[in-house]
Amino acid sequence: MRIVIAGAGIGGLTAALSLHAAGFADVTVHEAAREIRPLGVGINLLPHAVRELTELGLADRLAKIGVATAELAYFNRYGTPIWSEPRGLGAGYAWPQYSVHRGRLQLLLLEAVLERLGQDAVRTGSRITGPGEEDLLIGADGIHSAVRAHLYPGEGPPPCNGLVLWRGTTYGEPFLTGRSMIMAGDGIQKFVAYPIETGARTLINWIAERPLDGEAPERGNWNRPAGLPEIGRHFADWSFGWLDVPALISGAQAAYEYPMVDRDPLPRWTFDGVTLLGDAAHAMYPIGSNGASQAIIDARVLAYALAQDDLDAYERLRRPATTALLLSNRQMGPEVVMKLAHERAPGGFDDVEQVIPHAELAEIAGSYKRTAGFDPASLTERPSWSVTP
Template structure:
């Protein structure tokens, strides 16, 4: 089978590696950019995605470029603790959770594809804009502005915007809390996220709030941000354990991005074409799931093609799961605990148990893990997608 992949992002490259591991050899990845460079800032890889990369033989390489996340903690806008939980191995998973620079992960996958499939398996400056191709299967892994998706669903238009804007940046600074903590502070419409990447001294951060008027370019992760304006929105967010405005002001780079996603689709495939990753199910960056879900897509698609010769099983497994996740992320996913704490105690609290009881917080966290596919017991116990 000859396979063409549109897009050399994390999803497209993970798909090429997954197909090769499943026994497919004639695979070509087409990337629209003139040059594939390590762009972007940090992302989180949840244990279910780390499992798939481990089973692809990439565990050592991944560990060398990533920080194993020790805990996830939520705070209100005054820095008061709402909820915290261990992550990765400390939470009972068989695989870690990692914080990593998106570009570094992409380059790791790119190197592995070229090693395993050949130097010419990935072609830059080669955009696929429609459904015409000279292979047996075209996989549209070309992101939120997918040309393949646009050809399958003409007239869909720009990604819908929810009125919020994200500013994403990296700052060299001192470790906070455990030194491997991922924190989220704020409430429903304004929050700040931070976690270490690289060698642990580089802090990746995300600031979020509403933006009036028309949004900046939708779906462009690399639009430079005005740091002074961002600092102004978080000027009094100085906690005992983290100086939010100081971290923003000291950023080495920052980018502006309107919070957009895509509406769920009625189907992902037609004839000899199938969608994957953000092209199939772009979702709000809530719950650290975008890249992780694309990696899982890749593994399930490869398994479906190798065992059934088609994509029906892939879509049957993945489309309902990611549709539910897209809709849950529109309702703030596990981050809803911050909104509840703000609504019930907007001026802060003395005892979080009187505001959002432990049973409620625990249920919210557990429900999202089950929905997103990384409940510890279910993930540890399920069969592998590997075939050999």
Template sequence: MRITIAGGGIGGLATALSLHAAGFGEVVVHEAAAEIRPLGVGINLLPHAVRELTELGLAGRLAAIGVRTAELAYFNRHGQPVWSEPRGLDAGYRWPQYSVHRGALQLLLLDAVRERLGTDAVRTGVRVEGLRHDGDLLVGADGIHSAVRAALFPQEGAPPWNGLVLWRGTTWAPPFLTGRSMIMAGDGTQKFVAYPIGDGRLVNWIAERPLEGEPPERGNWNRPADLATVVAHFADWRFDWLDVPGLIATAEAAYEYPMVDREPLPFWAKDDVVLLGDAAHAMYPVGSNGASQAIIDARVLAHSLATTGSTAAYEELRRPATTALQRANRQQGPEVVMRLAHERAPDGFADIEAVVPLAERAGIAAAYKRTAGFDPAELNERPSWSVR
């Protein structure tokens, strides 16, 4: 089977590696950009995605570029702790959770594809237009502005915007809390996220709030941000353990992005075409799931093709799961604990237990793990999607 992959991002490259591991030898990635460069800022890879990359033989390389996340902690806008939990190996998973630079991960996958499939397996400067291809199957992994998706659903239009804007940046800064903590602070409307990437000295941060008027380009992750504007919105967010405006003001790079997603689709596959990753199910960046879900798509698609000869099992498993996740993220996913704390105690609290009881906080976290596919027991016990 000759397989063409549209898109050389994380999803497309993970698909090439997964197909190769499943025994498919004729796989080519077409990337529209003339050169694949390490763009972007930080992302998180949750244990279910790390499991798949480990089974692809990339555990050592991944450990070399990532910070092994120790905890996830939520705070209100005053810096008071709302909820925290261990992550990765510390939470009983058989695989760690990593915070990595998106570009570094993309180059890691690119190197592995070229090593295993050959230097010609990734062809840059080649754009897949619509549904035209010269293989037996076209995999549309070409992102939120997918040309393949647009050809399948020509009436869809631009991705819908929810009224919020994200500013994403990286800053060289000293460690905070455990040194491997991922933190989120906010009130359900305005939010700040931070975690270390690289060697741990570079802090990735995300600032989020409502935006008045029409947003700039939807789905462009690389639009430069005005740092002074961002600092002004978070000027009083100084905590004992983190100076938020100081972190923003000294960023080495920052980008502006309207929070958009895509509507769930009635189908992903038609004839000799199938969608994957953001092209299939772009979702709000809530719960750190975008890249992880694309990697899981890749593995399940390869397994489906290798074991059944079709994409039907892939779509049957993945489309309902990601649809539920898209909808959960629209409701703030596990981050809803910050909104609840603010609604019930807007000026802060003396005892979080009296505001959002432990059982409620733990239940929210556990429910999201089940929806997103990384409940610890279920993930540890699930059979592998490797086929040989």
């Protein structure tokens, strides 16, 4: 079976590794860019994605480039705690959660593909726009997927919800546990920070979010430069003692602007030897740290389904699940706790229990884990998607 993958991002490369592990020998990855460079900033890999990379034999490599997340904590815009929970091994998972530079992860996967499938398995400067002579074309070519456009011509640009994200990285002092991921906000603005390198210096990935001023520029382009003074003025008084947001913003070498966009759910992914994967299938708001994780899971399920000679099973398993997650992210997912806290106590509070009961917070967190597929018990009990050729 000849398989062509359009796109050498995280999803496409994981698909190549998964297909190879399942016994498919004729797999090539085509990347439109002439050179694969470590672009981007930080992302998170949740335990269900780390499980899949572990079963592909990449656990040791991943541990060397990632920071094992110890906790996730939400605060209001004054830095008052709303909710916190352990993450990864500390939360009882059999697999860690990692914060990692997206480009370093992509190069790790690329290196593994070239080792296992051969140096000719990845072809750069090769843009795939539709099916050719292969038995199966997998569109893993991102939010502006040419393969998706072939299947759904005239869809137009990704819809924007009126918010803008600014992303950067800054060397700074560790905060809280030193491996914490924090989100602070008031329902209108939000600031996220987490380390992606630790050691002599801590490299902190940060995201600042607020409503757009004017029209959304270049929807879906993560690499549009943004001015640090412009970002900083919107967060000038966000200093919490344990984290100095203005200093973190001003200390970055560069920042990038990205309007908050996604793609509407599709009624179908697979047509006559073509299917979609990752952002090409279900681009979603960067809420809940799920984008890369879901692409990795897509890749593993697709390889498993093909090994069972049941391509339709891939879509049966993945399309409803990712549609539910995409729609949940449009409602802010687990980050809705910051909005609720602001609505119920806009001037701040001393005790969150007086604003949002613990049981309500726990249900919001647990419900999202179930929707996204990383509820600890279900993840541990689920059979492996590995295939013995």
